[in-house]
């Protein structure tokens with residue numbers, strides 16, 4: 001329904017631009033969105049609605065190596081289907097006019113947009129200037145799209161050093177992974193390795209790299225299983241907040257499981 005609505009809206013906008021408003025109004029009337037009119041060119045996306053109970057267990061789904069207009073879209077469709085948020089750690093070089101629209105959709109759905117460097121290098125082998133350039137490129141691009149700079153950083157290859165901590169003003173995020181960047185890892189292995197590692201406060205590290213369809217498929221088991229087990233899905237920032245951890249630019253940790261302050 002959503003895709004159909006968007007294409008109809010685009011058609012309606014095109015028609016009204018030609019000065020032919022009568023068919024546009026007719027076309028728009030089939031939509032079930034009452035607040036949108038044919039005069040608006042802005043596409044609106046469904047927002048994921050949820051409430052967080054800090055006393056109950058929670059996990060943060062995170063995806064690296066996007067954005068793109070294929071796999072990232074399929075991941076967003078799954079999040080929308082199950083009404084759960086996620087956090088996307090973007091590679092700056094993957095942001096272009098088309099993929100920026102996907103980032104905008106993720107943000108408007110309530111997902112968090114985070115930083116995975118511009119070019120995915122081993123940043124522990126870079127100068128301070130190069131390190132700053134890698135992260136600021138992404139943060140600036142994201143701010144252009146969403147109006148907000150990035151809040152968290154995931155080091156490429158989880159390679160870190162003191163220069164990176166000194167020059168990157170965001171907490172560093174790792175997470176429990178299932179090697180889902182490797183196409184030889186089966187859907188079932190992705191499911192089992194993820195679910196076996198999850199406990200309260202876990203950051204789940206997956207990849208929405210172009211073509212990673214096995215992870216998209218794995219989400220159909222991972223998300224419902226964790227929901228059945230009573231886990232809430234939250235963004236990384238919400239996980240920090242719920243666990244009482246301040247988002248500190250000078251933080252020198254590397255977070256995989258975020259536990260409450262004792």
Ligand SMILES: [Zn+2]
Nearest residue numbers: 064065156157
């Ligand atoms: Zn990566």
